[in-house]
Amino acid sequence: MRWIHAAGRGLLVLLVILTGYAASGARADEGAASGRGPLTLATAGDLTGYLGPLLEGWNRAHPGERVTLVELPDSADETRAQMTTDLRDGGRHRFDVLNIDVNWTSEFAAADWIRPLPRDRFPLGSFLPPVVDTATYDGRLYAVPYVTNAGLLLYRKDVLAAEGVPPPRTWAELERYAETIAPKHGLDGYAGQFLPYEGLTVNAAESVYSAGGSILGDEGERVTVDSAAAREGIGFLARGVREGWIPKAALTYKEEESKQAFQDGRLLFLRNWPYAYVSASAPGSAVAGKVGAVPLPGPSGPGTSVLGGSNLAVGAHARHPDSAARLIAYLTSERVQRQVLTRGALPPVRADLYEDPELIEAFPYLPTLRESVLAAAPRPKSPRYDQVSLAVQAVVHDAMTGRQTPEAAVRRLARELAAIS
Template sequence: GRGRFDVLNIDVSWTSEFAAGGWIRPLPRDRFPLDTFLPGVVDTATYDGLLYAVPYVTNAGLLLYRADVLDAEGVAPPRTWAELERAAKTLAPAHGLDGYAGQFLPYEGLTVNAAEAVYSAGGTILGDEGERVTVDSRAAREGIGFLARGVRDGWIPQEALTYKEEESKQAFQDGGLLFLRNWPYAYVAASAEGSAVAGKVGAVPLPGPDGPGTSVLGGSNLAVAAHARHPDSAARLIAYLTSEPVQRQVLTRGALPPVRAALYDDPGLVRRFPYLPTLRESVLAAAPRPKSPRYDQVSLVVQAVVRDAMTGRQTPESAVRRLARELAAVSAR
C-alpha cells in the first residue's frame, strides 16, 4: 500500500501474481513500441488480456556442448532427445566427461527444466491463466520420464541433482560436462579467457523428442507499482530503459538478452556474441512459464514432484498423476 517504489523490475513469472494481487497497474499498449520486440516476449507481460508490464530482458535456455569432442567424433550437435542421450551415454565417458546437466536442485530452476521437458514433448501444465490443470498427459509423462531416465541410467550425474545455474555453469566451464542446459550467460562465461573450455563451446536450441524442443522464457519485465507517486514519470523511464540504445547496452555491458528484435540481426553484435542467432531462434520458439496468480505455489509443487521422479521415489506416471492432483488443489484455493 505504500508508494516508495514507482518502477518494479519483476521476474517474468511474477506478472500474473502481481497483477492479480493489485500490486501493479495496467499500462497503455500504445505508449510502448511493442511491435519492435521479439514476438512472444510481450505475452510474459500480460494478464487477463491487459498489459501490466513491459519486457526489459528476455532469455531462453540453450544446449551448450563441447564442440571439440563432437567434432573429433564426427557427430553433429543433438537435435533430439535420442541423439542427446546416445552421445551422453557413449561419447561423454569415452572422453572422461559426465553426459548432461541442467538445474535440478529443487528450486525455480527445476520448475523451468521440467516445464521445458513437458513443453518440448508437446504438453502444457496449466491453462486459462492458471484456472485449468492440463498436465495429466502423455507429453508430461514423456518429458518427466526423459529427466528421470537420465538420472537412472547415469548420463545425468547424481551431482547434477544439486546444481543451480552457477554450479552447472561451473561444471561445464571446468571441463566436466559434454552437454549443459543453461541460459546464454553461461556461454559467455565458458567462452571467456581463463575458462578451461574457451574456444571449444557450441550452442544449439534445446532438443525435443523429434526435433528442436521448447525453452521456457526467462528474463524480467518492468512494471509501474499500483501506488506509484509518479506513474507518468515511471512509464517514461520504462520507455527509456526499453529503447534501442539502452537495450544494446543490456547486451554489450550486461551480457543479457535484449528484447529488441533488430539487435539480433546486427552484424557487429553477432560477431561479438555468436550465439545470438541461436538465441533468437530459441526465444521465438519459447513459451512462458505456467501463468497463475498463485505461481509460487505452482512452482513449489512442480519442484517437489519432479524431484521425486528424478530420484526414483515415484515413477513418471505416478508423478504426473500426483502433479495434476496437487496443482488442482492449488488452483482451487
Template sequence: MRWMRAAGRGLLAVAVVLSGFAASAAPANGERTAGVRGDGRGPMTLATAGDLTGYLGPVLEGWNRDHPGERVTLVELPDSADETRAQMITDLRPGGGRFDVLNIDVAWTSEFAAAGWIAPLERDRFPLESFLPPVVDTATYEGKLYAVPYVTNAGMLFYRKDLLDRAGARPPRTWAELERQARTIAPRYGVGGYAGQFLPYEGLTVNTAEAVYSAGGAILGDEGERVAVDSAAARAGIGFLARGVRDGWIPREALAYKEEESRQAFQDGRLLFLRNWPYAYAGASGAGSKVAGKFGAVPLPGPDGPGTSVLGGSNLAVSAQARHPRSARDLIAYLTGEEVQRRVLTEGALPPVRAALYRDPALVRQFPYLPALRASVLAAAPRPKSPHYEQVSLAVQAVAHDAMAQHQTPEAAVRRLAGELAAIARRR
C-alpha cells in the same frame, strides 16, 4: 531474478541486469510528498534486485540529466529473489508506496497483476511490435498489458564441439540423439553426459517445464485456472529426465546443480552437454576455462526436433501506488528503447528484447550465440501463469526431483502433480 544472480556470479566483469549505480536510499513515505505534481510527472524510484552490474548507472544518469524534474533513484533490494519479491510485495500493499517502477521477474507478472499491485499499461504507448514476439506474452495477464519486457532469456544447449567433432557427430536436435551421444561419446572421454539445473528450486521448475513443453504438453492453462499436466506429454518429459538419471547419462551429482554449479562443471570440462542460460557462454569462453574455444551453443532438443525453452528475463511495471505514473511510463519507454537495449547486450551481456539487435552483424560477431538464442526465444514459452505461481513452482520442483531421484515413477509423479496443482487452482 535467479537468472540475473547466476549471471552475476558467473561473470566477473559483467554481472547481472542492472547496475552498481550509486543509488541513495529510497525516500521515506513522509518525504514522498515533496515534488508531487498533479500532472503525473515528477521524481521516481526504480526498485530491482541487488548484486547488480555497472551499466545502468550511466543510463540512469543520462535520464536524470535530460529530465531534471523527473529524476529516478535506483533502490537495490537483496540478492535473493525470494527476499526481493517479499520486499516488493510489502511495499505494494496498502501503506507502502516507496517504489514507482519495479523490475520484476517475468514469472511474477500474473501474481502482481491479479493482486492489483501493478497498473495496466496502454499497448500503443510502447513499441511492442519491435520486440521478439514471445516476450510480450510474459507481460500480459487476462489479455491486458501489465508490464513491458526489458530483458529476455531462453535456455540453450551448450556442447563440446571438440569432442563431437572427434566422434564425427553433430550437435543433437532430438532427445534420442542427445541420449545416444551422452551414453556413448561422453564415456570415451571420461566426462558426464548431460546436466541442467536439477536441485529442487526454480531452476528445476524451468527445466521440467521445458521438458513438458518440448513434448507438446502444458502444466497449466487459462491463466492458472485449468490443470493441464496430466498428459502423455508430461509423462514423456518428466520420464526423459528421470530416465537420464536412472541410466547414468545424467550424473547423479547434477541433482544438486543450480546455474553456477552446472556452468562450472561444463567449464571445467566435466560435461559433454549442458542446458543453461546464455550468460554461461562468456564464462566458458573466459580465462581459466578448460573448454574455451572448444564448445558451441544450439537450441534445446525435443522429442522429434528442436524443443521449447522457457522464457526467462525481467519486465518493468508501474506500481498501482506510483506517485508520478506518467513519468514512470516514460522511464519504461526509455529503458526499452533501442539505444538502451543495445547497452543491455553490449555492457550488460544480457539478451535484449528488441528483435532487430539479433540480426545486427557487428553484434553477431561480438556475441556469436545470438542467432541460436534468437531461435530459442522465438520457440520459447512462458512459465505457467498463475496468481499463485510460487506454490505452483514449489509443487513442480518437488515432484520432478522425486521422479529424477527414482523415488517415484514418472506416471505416479504426474498424477501427484496434477492433484497438487488442482488444489492450488481452487485457492483463486
C-alpha cells in the same frame, strides 16, 4: 510615518514571497496532476553495474523526473519478498517502477499490486513476439518486457568434432551421445539445474513443453499436466538419472554449479542460460574455444525453452505514473536496449539487435538465442505461481530420484495443482 512605509514594504515583500510559494505550489500541483516527478526503480542486485549509468543518462535529460535506483538482494526469492512487502504496505509504497521476474507478472497483476498499461505507449511491435506474452495477464498489458532469456544446449564442439557427429537435435541423439561419447572422453553426459528450486521448475516445464504438453491453462484456472506429453517429458529426465547419462551430482546443481561443471571440463552437454556460454568461452576457462550452443532438443526435433528475463511494471500506487511510463519507454528504446546487451551482457527484447552484424561478432550466440526465444514459452501463468512452482519442484525431484515413477508423479502433480487452483 516611516514605520507605515516600512510596514508597507514588509507587506509587499511578504506578498511577493507568498505569491512565489503559491506559484511553486501550483507548479507542484500541476506536476502531480500530470503524473510527472521523481521516481524510484527497484531491481534485484545489478551484478555488472550497468544500470546506474543508463539511469544517469535519463536523469541528465529529465532533471525534474530523476530516478533513484534501489538495489534489492541478488536472490530472486528475497527480491520478491521485499517488493511484495512494499506493495502490500498501505502507507510506504517506496517503489514506483519495478523490474520484476517475468513469472511474477500474473501474480502481481492479480493482486492489484501493479497497474495496467496502455499498449500504444510502448514499441511492442519491435520486440521479439513471445516476450510480450510474459507481460500480459487476463488479456491486458501489466508490464513491458525489458530483458529476455531462453535456455540453450551448450556442448563441447571439440569432442563432437573428434567423433564426427553434429550437435544433437533430438532427445534420442542427446541420450546416445551422452551414454557413448561422453565416457570415452572422461566426461559426464548431460546436466541442467535439478536441485529442487525455481531452476528445476524451468527444466521440467521445458521437457513437458518440448514433448508437446502443458502444465496449466486459462491463466492458471485449468490444470492440463495430466497428459502423455507430460509423462514423456518428466520421463526423459528421470530416465537420464536412472541410466546414468545424467550424473547424480546434477541433482544438486543450480545455475552456477552446473555452469562450473561444464566450464571445468566435466560435462559433454549442459542446459543453461546464455551467460554460461559467455563465462565458459572466456579466457581462463578450461573449455575456452571449445564451446558450441544450439537450441534445446526435443523428442523429434528442436524443443521448447522457457522464457526467462524481466519486465518493467508500474506500482499501483506510483507517485508519478506518467514519468514511470516515460522511463519504461526510455529503457526499452533501441539505443538503451543496445547498451543493456553491451554493458550488462543481458539479452535485449528488441528483435533487430539480434541481426546486427557488430553485435553478433561480439556475442556469437545471438542468432541461436533468437531462434530459442522465438520458439520459447512462458512458465505456467498463475496468480499463485509460487505455490505452483513449489509443487512442480517437489514432484519432479521425486521422479528424478526414483521415489515415484513418472506416471505416478504426473498424477500427483495434477492433484496438487488442482488443490492450488
